[in-house]
Structure formats: structure tokens, C-alpha cells
Amino acid sequence: xxxxxxxxxxxxxxxxxxxxxxxxxxxxxxxxxxxxxxxxxxxxxxxxxxxxxxxxxxxxxxxxxxxxxxxxxxxxxxxxxxxxxxxxxxxxxxxxxxxxxxxxxxxxxxxxxxxxxxxxxxxxxxxxxxxxxxxxxxxxxxxxxxxxxxxxxxxxxxxxxxxxxxxxxxxxxxxxxxxxxxxxxxxxxxxxxxxxxxxxxxxxxxxxxxxxxxxxxxxxxxxx
Amino acid sequence: xxxxxxxxxxxxxxxxxxxxxxxxxxxxxxxxxxxxxxxxxxxxxxxxxxxxxxxxxxxxxxxxxxxxxxxxxxxxxxxxxxxxxxxxxxxxxxxxxxxxxxxxxxxxxxxxxxxxxxxxxxxxxxxxxxxxxxxxxxxxxxxxxxxxxxxxxxxxxxxxxxxxxxxxxxxxxxxxxxxxxxxxxxxxxxxxxxxxxxxxxxxxxxxxxxxxxxxxxxxxxxxxxxxxxxxxxxxxxxxxxxxxxxxxxxxxxxxxxxxxxxxxxxxxxxxxxxxx
Numbered sequence: 493x494x495x496x497x498x499x500x501x502x503x504x505x506x507x508x509x510x511x512x513x514x515x516x517x518x519x520x521x522x523x524x525x526x527x528x529x530x531x532x533x534x535x536x537x538x539x540x541x542x543x544x545x546x547x548x549x550x551x552x553x554x555x556x557x558x559x560x561x562x563x564x565x566x567x568x569x570x571x572x573x574x575x576x577x578x579x580x581x582x583x584x585x586x587x588x589x590x591x592x593x594x595x596x597x598x599x600x601x602x603x604x605x606x607x608x609x610x611x612x613x614x615x616x617x618x619x620x621x622x623x624x625x626x627x628x629x630x631x632x633x634x635x636x637x638x639x640x641x642x643x644x645x646x647x648x649x650x651x652x653x654x655x656x657x658x659x660x661x662x663x664x665x666x667x668x669x670x671x672x673x674x675x676x677x678x679x680x681x682x683x684x685x686x687x688x689x690x691x692x693x694x695x696x697x698x699x700x701x702x703x704x705x706x707x708x709x710x711x712x713x714x715x716x
Numbered sequence: 717x718x719x720x721x722x723x724x725x726x727x728x729x730x731x732x733x734x735x736x737x738x739x740x741x742x743x744x745x746x747x748x749x750x751x752x753x754x755x756x757x758x759x760x761x762x763x764x765x766x767x768x769x770x771x772x773x774x775x776x777x778x779x780x781x782x783x784x785x786x787x788x789x790x791x792x793x794x795x796x797x798x799x800x801x802x803x804x805x806x807x808x809x810x811x812x813x814x815x816x817x818x819x820x821x822x823x824x825x826x827x828x829x830x831x832x833x834x835x836x837x838x839x840x841x842x843x844x845x846x847x848x849x850x851x852x853x854x855x856x857x858x859x860x861x862x863x864x865x866x867x868x869x870x871x872x873x874x875x876x877x878x879x880x881x882x883x884x885x886x887x888x889x890x891x892x893x894x895x896x897x898x899x900x901x902x903x904x905x906x907x908x909x910x911x912x913x914x915x916x917x918x919x920x921x922x923x924x925x926x927x928x929x930x931x932x933x934x935x936x937x938x939x940x941x942x943x944x945x946x947x948x949x950x951x952x953x954x955x956x957x958x959x960x961x962x963x964x965x966x967x968x969x970x971x972x973x974x975x976x977x978x979x980x981x982x983x984x985x986x987x988x989x990x991x992x
Contacts, residue, residue: 566903569910584912586896666874666896675790676897679878682793682817 498686501677505687508673509694515587515659515669519594520652526595527602531640534607545603552600557658560597565589565665590662598655605651609643610636642713649706653699660695670694743780743961744801745771746787750900752925753985754807754950766985767805770824773977774952777968790878790899793817796953802961803954807919809880809947819956821965823949824978826992828940829881830920831864834908835933839867839915842938850889850944860939865891867938872896874904874913881917884945901926908934921986949992 533545552560568574568583582588613636621631663672674691678684747755747767755765763784775782787795789806796804796818810820828847833839844864848857868890875881877897885895898904901918905926908916916923920940927934952965972978978991 566906566910569906569912575911580911586912664899666898676877678794679790679882680813682797682814684791684794 494681494683494686497681497683498690501674501687501690504673504677505670505691505694508668508670509698511668512656512659512662512670513698515590515594515662515667516652516656519591519598519659520655522591522595523598523602523655526599527606530599530603531606531610534603535610549600549603552597553604557593557597558661558664561590561593561661561665564593586662586665586667590659590665590667594655594659594662597658598651601651601654602648605644605647606640609640609647612643613639642715645706645710645713649703649710652702652706656698656702657695741780742783743775743778743803744783744785745775745803745805746785746792746795746801747771747804748789748792748806748900749786750789750902751807751919751922753921754919755805766825766981766990767807769981769985770972770978771805773972773981774965774968777971778964788899789876792878793953796955799955802958803952803965805952807950808953810949810951811880811883811945811947813883814953817956818953819958819962820951820953821962822969823951823992824969824973825982825990826942826949827986827990828920828942829884829917829946830923830936830940831915831917831938832908832923832934832936833915834911835935837914837935837937839871839937840935842867844939847940847942849942850884850946851942853944861889864938865889868893868915870894871914872912874898874907874916875918876901876904879918880946884941885917887945889945905930905932905934921990 530545530548533541534549536542536545564583565586568589574580574583582592617635617639618631621635622628626634659669660671662669663675666672668676670691674687677687681687747763747765749755749757749763749765751765753766755763755767758764763786768784771782771784785801787800787806792804792806792808793814795801804818808814810823814820831839842863844860845856848860850857853861871894873885873893874896875885875898877899882895882897884890885893896907896913898907901922904913904916904918905923907913909930909932915937920936923934923936926932952969954962954965969978973991979989982988982990
């Protein structure tokens with residue numbers, strides 16, 4: 493064990509962890525909007541809208557994240573027509589390609605989490621709102637959405653942790669995130685065990701924080 | 717209880733099988749299989765290339781059987797140290813940095829590195845000598861480095877990570893460049909063609925091979941590089957405590973060179989004699 497290397501690589505890895513957190517938070521925010529939108533579409537009675545939303549979540553949950561990143565980064569980069577459009581400004585950057593892949597992926601899972609949360613809301617609660625003369629719109633925004641969000645907290649907490657680990661795939665498209673920098677240090681020191689132990693510990697620490705924040709929120713917004 | 721017994725038995729049996737593989741008299745050689753014409757794979761996934769053919773030749777001289785295994789470039793040296801295989805033949809240049817971790821046999825081949833761009837790039841027609849040596853750069857070489865430094869400013873420069881090419885771009889010889897590193901040369905080629913990379917650096921043959929196979933208008937620009945950060949030829953990487961095997965490989969390379977085997981195989985794969 494090369495303790496000196498572990499200590500020396502810590503600052504570099506910590507600053508790379510900030511890139512990881514940035515990737516995570518941006519894609520989670522975009523993914524949450526996508527998820528909410530598609531969860532609502534899934535509850536729509538129109539069969540085309542419903543199937544479209546189902547198809548999206550089916551495709552993105554049914555294929556590996558690595559494949560999704562590669563298709564968006566290397567795949568779309570091969571289409572000559574695309575390179576002459578304004579889309580290329582975004583797709584040219586590895587960072588945005590990763591964000592698009594992560595957001596679409598977490599959006600698909602989030603839509604499923606929220607959909608099942610909406611469906612577990614007891615009809616009695618909505619009926620109670622109606623009998624008080626509250627409009628459907630307000631019932632949806634002020635009653636259904638808050639309950640659904642609370643209901644989905646534990647599952648969503650898991651999704652955040654999965655996504656946090658998923659961001660390590662950003663290193664495959666040249667982004668110097670935590671895993672990317674760890675690999676870089678290994679490429680010059682040839683000591684993978686030491687460096688990956690430090691990088692792994694940082695991931696574990698981030699998981700610990702996320703886990704506890706979610707636990708705190710669950711307690712704060714508990715029904716009892 | 718029965719299941720427990722079965723599990724224990726199968727674990728023990730598999731351990732025995734694994735143990736047998738290790739005890740065998742074969743030399744395991746690791747290669748990347750993604751750096752043509754040094755080493756690559758054919759359509760059926762079989763490892764081919766200069767080093768694959770040379771490895772079998774060297775093993776014949778050593779008098780042992782060889783098994784060639786595939787290993788990603790970024791884990792090549794760690795895998796050797798962790799005894800996943802006994803030798804590296806993967807277009808790995810002999811550098812001081814790598815010598816701190818592993819030993820190298822004498823060099824068996826050498827070839828130059830070059831910058832490449834897509835046709836139509838403003839880097840085309842850069843005025844430099846045809847080739848520069850960096851071991852003790854003369855005034856022409858220094859002038860060329862200055863020209864390149866100016867040309868690369870503000871450009872995205874791409875290369876495979878953990879290579880001599882990355883070392884050179886980070887050495888400061890061409891200033892501070894906007895560097896992007898990839899896991900494989902294939903990915904560098906893809907992004908050079910897509911326009912995400914303005915310019916790429918690798919072995920000159922890696923680009924000509926790609927241009928030929930893909931039909932993409934990749935052109936070499938600037939001088940060819942050798943020496944300095946680019947190391948002193950390509951050799952067989954061997955664990956530092958494995959002096960027996962190192963001696964055996966050095967002897968085998970001597971013999972293969974004397975009999976003209978290295979030249980012959982190199983000419984077959986590179987189109988020119990890259991042996992040394």
C-alpha cells in the first residue's frame with residue numbers, strides 16, 4: 493500500500509468529485525422535470541400519449557446507461573447532417589452529451605417512481621377534496637403532487653444514489669470526473685488499488701450524505 | 717446440507733482448475749488488440765497484427781508455448797504487475813516513467829508519432845522539418861516546436877490516455893494545450909472525424925491505417941516526432957522480478973533480428989521496415 497500516493501491524490505480526486513456532483517445535480521434537476529412530465533403523460537387516458545410515455549421509459553430503462561452515452565456521444569457525432577445544425581453546438585461538448593444521457597435516463601426511472609406514487613394515492617383523499625368544492629387543478633397541484641413526492645422519497649433517494657454512481661460513466665466520453673481523474677492518476681502511477689480505494693471512499697461518502705438527507709426529509713414529511 | 721457439500725465441492729474443483737492454468741508452462745502475453753497495425757482484431761475477433769505474429773515467433777525461439785490475452789490499454793501495466801499475464805507486447809514504448817514500474821526487453825520496433833487533422837483544417841501546410849528528434853533537440857527542432865505551440869493554441873488536441881503522446885502534450889514542449897484523452901485510439905479517430913477534436917496525436921501509422929480503412933480524409937501535419945517523451949522504441953514489458961523471462965526475451969529478439977524475422981513481419985504489417 494502506497495499511503496503517500498493515497499494522500500497526494502486526495503486533493504485532485506476531491507476537486508474532481510465536484511465535477512461529479514455538478515454532473516449529478518444538473519442531470520437530476522432536468523431529469524426530475526422530465527420524470528414529472530412523463531409520469532403525468534403516463535396517467536393520461538389518451539392511448540397514444542400513454543404509449544409514447546411508456547415507450548420512452550421502456551427504452552431508457554431497458555438499455556444500459558453506457559450504451560445510451562455512447563449513442564449520444566459517438567453515435568450522433570457520426571451523423572454529418574447533424575454537425576451542420578445548431579444542435580452540434582451542444583452535442584460537440586462531452587459535458588452536455590453526458591448531461592443529456594443522464595437526464596434522459598434518470599427521467600425515465602423518475603417517471604416510473606412518480607407514476608406508481610400517483611397511483612397509490614387513496615381515492616378517498618381526492619374525493620374528500622372534491623366534496624369540499626376544491627377544483628381538480630388545485631387538487632392535483634396542492635394535494636396529489638405533494639403526496640406523490642412524499643410517497644416516492646425512498647425510491648427516489650435510491651435513484652439519486654444509482655445516478656451518482658452512474659456519473660462515473662462520464663469518464664468514458666473524456667470528462668475528467670472523479671473516475672476520470674482516478675484513471676488519469678493510475679495511468680501515470682500504475683497503482684490502481686490505492687487510487688480506486690480513495691476514489692471509492694469519496695463515492696461512499698457522497699452516498700452517505702445523500703442517504704442521510706433523504707432519511708431526514710422522509711422523517712420531516714412523514715404522515716404521522 | 718447436500719447443497720452446501722455440492723457448493724464446497726464445486727468451488728474446490730474450480731480452484732483446482734484455476735490452479736492448473738497458473739502452473740502451466742505457457743507464457744501469457746498481454747496485448748490491447750485495438751492499435752493497428754501493431755495489434756488489432758480481425759472481423760471474427762481473433763487477435764492479429766505485427767506484435768501478435770512477432771510474439772509467436774519469439775516464443776518459438778524461447779521454446780515455450782504462448783497464449784495471447786487481450787487487456788484494455790489503461791490497465792495494461794497494473795495487470796502485468798498483478799500477474800494476469802507475464803509480458804506486454806502492445807506497442808508500448810520504453811520510457812523512464814514506465815521503467816519505474818516494470819522492466820523492458822531491448823526494443824524490437826520503433827516508429828514515429830505525428831499530428832493529424834481532417835482535410836481543410838487551418839493546420840494543414842504547417843511549415844516544419846519532415847521529422848524532429850527530441851532526445852537532444854537541435855535548433856531546427858526547437859523552432860518547429862515553437863511553430864507547433866503557436867498552431868495548437870486554442871485548439872482541442874486529442875490523444876489516447878496513458879500514452880507517450882499524452883506525456884509529450886503534457887510535457888510543456890508545445891505549451892499548455894487544451895488536451896482531451898480517450899480510452900482507445902478508435903475513439904480518438906471517431907472524434908477527429910466528427911470534428912470534436914481539432915487535431916490528434918498518435919503513431920503516424922495509426923492515422924494512415926484509419927484513413928485507409930474508413931476512407932475519411934485524415935491528413936498528417938507537422939513533423940514526425942521521436943525520442944524524448946516519445947521513448948526509445950517499443951519493447952516487451954516484463955515484471956521487474958522476472959529476470960529469467962527478461963533474459964529469454966532479449967535472447968529471442970536477438971535471434972529473431974539476426975534471422976530477419978522482425979524485419980519481415982514488420983514490413984508485412986507496416987508496409988515499411990519498422991524493426992530496430
